[in-house]
Amino acid sequence: MSAGSEAPSAAITVVLPDGQSHELPGGATGADLAASLGRRAAKDALIAVAEGTQLDLNRPLPDGASVSLVFPSSDEGLEVLRHSTAHVLAQAVLRLYPGATFSIGPPIADGFYYDFDLGADEVGRPRTFSDDDLEAIEAEMRSIVAARQPFIRAEVDRAAADELFAQHPYKIEILDGEADDPTSGPTGGVITTYRNTDEFVDLCRGPHVPDTGRLGHFKLMRVAGAYWRGDENRQMLQRIYGTAWGSATELSAHLERLTEAAKRDHRRLASELDLLSFPAEMGGGLAVWHPKGSVVRKLMEDYSRDRHESGGYQFVYTPHLANARLFETSGHLDFYAESMYPPMEMDNGVYYPKPMNCPMHCLIFSQRQRSYRELPMRLFELGTVYRYERSGTLHGLMRTRAFTVDDSHLYIAAEQLADEIERLLDFVLSVLEAFGFDDFTFNLSTKDPDKYVGADEGWERATDALREALHRQGHSYVECEGEAAFYGPKIDIDVNDAIGRSWQLSTIQVDFNLPERFNLRYTGADGEVHRPIMVHRALFGSIERFFGVLLEHYGGAFPPWLSPVQVVVLGVRADHDAFAESVVAQLAEAGFRAETVPADDPLGARIRRAKLEKVPYVLVVGDDDVAAGTVGVNPRGHPVRRDVPLGKFIARLADEVERKAADVGSSSSTGADVSAAVAAASD
Numbered sequence: 001m002s003a004g005s006e007a008p009s010a011a012i013t014v015v016l017p018d019g020q021s022h023e024l025p026g027g028a029t030g031a032d033l034a035a036s037l038g039r040r041a042a043k044d045a046l047i048a049v050a051e052g053t054q055l056d057l058n059r060p061l062p063d064g065a066s067v068s069l070v071f072p073s074s075d076e077g078l079e080v081l082r083h084s085t086a087h088v089l090a091q092a093v094l095r096l097y098p099g100a101t102f103s104i105g106p107p108i109a110d111g112f113y114y115d116f117d118l119g120a121d122e123v124g125r126p127r128t129f130s131d132d133d134l135e136a137i138e139a140e141m142r143s144i145v146a147a148r149q150p151f152i153r154a155e156v157d158r159a160a161a162d163e164l165f166a167q168h169p170y171k172i173e174i175l176d177g178e179a180d181d182p183t184s185g186p187t188g189g190v191i192t193t194y195r196n197t198d199e200f201v202d203l204c205r206g207p208h209v210p211d212t213g214r215l216g217h218f219k220l221m222r223v224a225g226a227y228w229r230g231d232e233n234r235q236m237l238q239r240i241y242g243t244a245w246g247s248a249t250e251l252s253a254h255l256e257r258l259t260e261a262a263k264r265d266h267r268r269l270a271s272e273l274d275l276l277s278f279p280a281e282m283g284g285g286l287a288v289w290h291p292k293g294s295v296v297r298k299l300m301e302d303y304s305r306d307r308h309e310s311g312g313y314q315f316v317y318t319p320h321l322a323n324a325r326l327f328e329t330s331g332h333l334d335f336y337a338e339s340m341y342p343p344m345e346m347d348n349g350v351y352y353p354k355p356m357n358c359p360m361h362c363l364i365f366s367q368r369q370r371s372y373r374e375l376p377m378r379l380f381e382l383g384t385v386y387r388y389e390r391s392g393t394l395h396g397l398m399r400t401r402a403f404t405v406d407d408s409h410l411y412i413a414a415e416q417l418a419d420e421i422e423r424l425l426d427f428v429l430s431v432l433e434a435f436g437f438d439d440f441t442f443n444l445s446t447k448d449p450d451k452y453v454g455a456d457e458g459w460e461r462a463t464d465a466l467r468e469a470l471h472r473q474g475h476s477y478v479e480c481e482g483e484a485a486f487y488g489p490k491i492d493i494d495v496n497d498a499i500g501r502s503w504q505l506s507t508i509q510v511d512f513n514l515p516e517r518f519n520l521r522y523t524g525a526d527g528e529v530h531r532p533i534m535v536h537r538a539l540f541g542s543i544e545r546f547f548g549v550l551l552e553h554y555g556g557a558f559p560p561w562l563s564p565v566q567v568v569v570l571g572v573r574a575d576h577d578a579f580a581e582s583v584v585a586q587l588a589e590a591g592f593r594a595e596t597v598p599a600d601d602p603l604g605a606r607i608r609r610a611k612l613e614k615v616p617y618v619l620v621v622g623d624d625d626v627a628a629g630t631v632g633v634n635p636r637g638h639p640v641r642r643d644v645p646l647g648k649f650i651a652r653l654a655d656e657v658e659r660k661a662a663d664v665g666s667s668s669s670t671g672a673d674v675s676a677a678v679a680a681a682s683d
Contacts, residue, residue, distance in 0.1 A: 012063035014050075030057040031210070034069055045069040046080045046214065047207045054080075056153055056207040072246025082107035084151065084208045085141075085218050085244040089114045091200040092140035093240070097127075102202075103170035103228060103237060110254065111243035115226050117170070118238055129238050134220040137240070141218070148213035149196040153206055161191045164201055170228065171203050217251045218244035225392075232390070260499050266548040267396040269556040273613060275564070278396070285394040285401035287544065292564035295593065297547060299562055301382060303434070304406050304540070311427055313380040313408060318360035320384060324350040329517055330359035339387045353386035358511075358536060361409040362518040365532075370411075370522035375532065376420050377411040382543070397548030404543040411520065411532040414461060420535065421469040421508060425491075428506045428539055432495060434660060435550060436559065439496040442470060442477035445484040452486050454512030462510040462533065463489045487513030497553040505546065509536040557614040557636060560653065561660035567594040567653075568610040569631070572622040574599040579626045583619060583646060590650050592657075607634065617653070 010026050014033065024032055030048030034041040034057065048055045050065040054076075061067055070077045086105035093116055094100055105114030118127035156164070158175065165171035175191070194208055195201040209215065220242045228234040245251040262268075270276050275293030282288065289297060308315070324343060327333045332340065336355060343350045354360070361379050370377070384404045393399055412420050429440065444466055447459050466489055470477050477491075484490060490509035494502045511534040514520075524530045540546035550558070560566050567587055571580040580596045587594035597606050603620070610618045618634040625631055630643045 012061065014061055014063075014065055014067040017066075017068045024061070027060050029060055030055055030067075030069065033061065033067065037069075041069060044071050046072060046077050046209050049076075054207045056151070057210050059153075078244075078246060079107045080207065080209060081215065081246060082112040082244045084212070085215050085242065086112040086114050087151070087194065087196065087202055087204070087208065088141050088144050088212055088215060089137070089220070089240060089242060090116075090202060091144055091196055092137050094200065096137060096140055101168045101170060104174075105202075111221070111241060113239050113241045115170075115228070115237040115239045117235060126236065128225075129223040129240065131223055134223070134240070138218075138220045141220075142216070144196070145212045145216045148211045150211045151206075151208035152195045153208075154193050154195065155190050156193055158191065161193070161203065164193065165203060174203060215244070217246065217248050218242055219251065219255065227392075257499055257501075261501065261552070264499070264552040264555045265396075266398075266551040269551050270396075273556050273564075275551070276397075283401075284391050285389055285399070287397065287400065293547075295564040296558065296562055297543060300435075300540070300543060300547065300550075304382070304431070307427070307431055308380045308408070311378075313378040316361065316364055316379050316381050318357055318364075318381060318383055319354070320386070321351045321353050322360065324352060326359050326363075327352055327355075330356075330362075330514060331517060332356065332359070339389075341386055341388050354383075355385055355387050357381055357383040357385060357405060357407045358409055358514060358534075359518075361407075362514050362520060362534075365411055365520055366518055370532075372413060372522055372524045372530075375411060375413050375522060376416055377532075378408060379410070380406075380408045383407050397544040397551075400542075400544055403545065405538055406540045406543065408537040408539070410535040410537065411515075411522075412535060413522075413524070413530065414458075414533055417462065417510070417533055417535075418465040418468050421465050421491075422472055424508050424535070424537055425469055425473055425475075428493060428508070428537070431539055432493070432506065435546075435562075436553060437495040437497075440475075441494040441496070441502060442475050443480050443492045443494070444470065444477050445480045445490050445492065446482065447484050447489060448482040448486065452484070453516070454488070458512055458533075459489065462512075466491050466508070466510070485509070487511045495549075497549065498555070501552075503549050505539075505541045505549065507536065507538050507541075510534075511536055555614075557616075559660070560616040561657045563614075563616050564593065565595055565613070565615050566592050566657075567617045567619060568613075568615045569594060569596045569619045569621065570603060570606050570610070571596070571599050572603055572620065576621050576623075576626060579621050583621060583631060586646065587650065590654060592650075592653065611636070619649075 011023050012026055012028060013021050013023050016022050022033070022036070024036065030045065031042070033048065034045035045057060047057060047070045048059075048061065048067055049070060050062055050067045054070075055061070070080060072078065072081055083106070086107065089112070090102045090105055093114070094102065097116075097118055099119050101117045101119075103115040103117070105112060116129075118129070121127055161175055162172065165175070191203070192205050193201050194204045194206055196212065220240060222241050224239045224241065226237050226239040228237055243251070243254055245254060267278075270293065273292065274290050275296070276287050276289045278284075278287050305315075321344070324333065327340070332355060340355050341353045343352055361381070364379060365377065382404050384402060386402050389399055389401055394401070410420060410424075432440070444463075446463055452459065470491070488510035490507055492504055493506040493508075494504045496502050515531050515534050520532055520534070521529050522532055550562075558564075567584075569580045569583045569587075571577045577596070577598050584594045584596045597610070599606075607618055607620070614636065616636050618636075620632040620634060622632070624643065628643065629646055631646050631649060633641045633644050633649060635641075
């Protein structure tokens with residue numbers, strides 16, 4: 001070896017996800033690993049993960065590490081793509097709007113956002129984006145993508161960071177540790193930055209795609225206001241939302257889903273179908289239910305009551321407010337005060353509108369001595385609660401300030417827990433299926449090792465009971481380690497709707513906290529005093545939110561048993577109106593919600609109006625029907641049938657409505673039943 005030459009670095013070995021060892025030259029990077037695995041891996045890999053730590057592809061891999069590559073097809077890959085696209089958004093805005101400053105820009109579900117402060121105009125008014133500005137910003141982003149600018153990581157000290165971000169006060173505040181930023185590095189340790197060009201650098205922990213050319217399948221969606229740090233007393237920033245995907249096909253499919261979701265927006269449908277409204281005079285987050293919406297709500301509540309009554313639950317009612325002492329005992333004033341309405345000073349104490357029903361149910365249990373023979377005790381209430389939500393978080397029925405919870409609290413002996421959880425799962429799923437959901441996701445949240453009440457043994461028993469119930473029924477689930485509330489583990493059940501969106505609805509939650517706080521006790525078979533385990537169970541979540549989810553799931557076209565109007569009867573001409581009214585009378589006598597519309601307008605216009613109102617059945621009657629006692633059946637979404645005997649139609653409709661729990665199914669099942677019903681009635 002000649003003088004001055006360097007010995008080659010020793011080779012390194014990494015372990016791939018399939019367990020195979022893979023040898024690489026010393027100093028090899030994630031990009032080198034991808035290249036060694038083939039052209040496709042080299043082209044598509046975004047970052048590497050070594051021993052659980054995400055690394056940019058140009059960073060060396062540790063010898064002996066377990067290493068995987070991340071691709072755009074994975075959730076982890078999409079998060080990297082979206083994070084990198086957020087940086088490109090920030091670069092474009094700072095280039096187009098001199099003097100603008102930026103704060104944070106994290107990836108989020110289906111996309112990303114970035115928050116900006118555009119400063120003030122010449123008369124001191126805050127500058128804002130408009131939706132029209134998005135086109136120019138997006139064009140600038142595409143020029144940055146086309147330039148294939150590399151993302152260059154650097155570690156800097158605090159003095160260098162202060163110099164880099166001297167003109168960006170929000171970044172300085174992040175460095176000072178006064179704000180949480182999901183995109184920043186730890187302020188007490190290494191400060192990392194990512195630079196695209198000499199003109200743009202961001203404070204960020206990374207990692208990022210190798211260069212901007214890996215991006216491109218994105219679209220800017222909308223502009224919104226957002227307070228810095230979510231504090232309404234701080235600066236109002238301008239937030240730009242975008243979406244980004246791994247391919248043009250995925251982006252197109254997502255935009256199509258958004259278009260369909262907009263058509264199904266429950267706020268628009270509720271207004272168009274005259275179901276409910278949010279009058280400004282009421283204040284934000286407060287709905288009034290119109291007659292048609294109230295019909296659907298009553299059907300939901302009646303079904304829930306019937307199922308709970310047959311399921312061994314006892315009905316209770318509790319007041320809408322209570323003395324502050326109750327919420328001190330329950331801990332809500334310690335842990336939940338920000339979401340409660342202000343106190344009301346009365347001559348005999350301080351009162352609060354109730355944020356939850358559970359403390360009052362505990363009082364019912366504690367009113368007398370209980371025996372093991374009474375357990376499980378299952379209490380049920382449709383109880384309205386009141387929670388203060390910031391105006392910016394309100395969203396129709398999905399997030400309101402007053403809502404009714406289908407609230408159950410079960411008091412159980414420890415040895416009963418596993419069987420009762422399994423029974424609860426059966427109950428919850430059967431009710432959700434009755435309303436048309438059949439695609440579920442289960443999440444099991446386990447103990448946070450640092451924040452919990454109760455003994456470890458109890459937590460283990462409760463968590464094992466939840467696991468066992470899921471295993472017994474064959475449900476796959478995601479275990480969310482450390483995400484349980486401090487008072488007990490839980491199962492969350494999400495449903496996927498007709499267009500594939502996920503909604504968190506039902507919860508089964510074990511609680512060690514309230515039985516302790518309220519000193520709940522029962523006498524066991526051994527004659528000793530024991531403390532029950534408490535289980536919270538919300539099935540709908542809330543009547544309001546569940547109604548909103550149903551409305552969007554069905555696009556307003558409720559199945560017949562839930563439809564506010566099940567049948568509209570139309571005479572072809574005015575001289576058929578009397579027969580149409582007699583058909584309505586027979587339908588009403590059979591228990592159906594039916595109405596007629598006089599022939600003051602052309603038949604086609606009346607049929608179209610009934611279709612727009614999403615009525616399941618439109619019956620048309622003319623001369624032949626008057627003579628024969630038949631109807632023409634125009635079922636929603638299916639072919640028209642003529643000369644159907646009214647009695648047979650009523651019988652088949654009654655059977656369909658009666659079987660609601662078995663065949664509401666998907667939004668298409670109604671049409672299938674209609675076709676079968678009409679065909680059968682015509683035979």
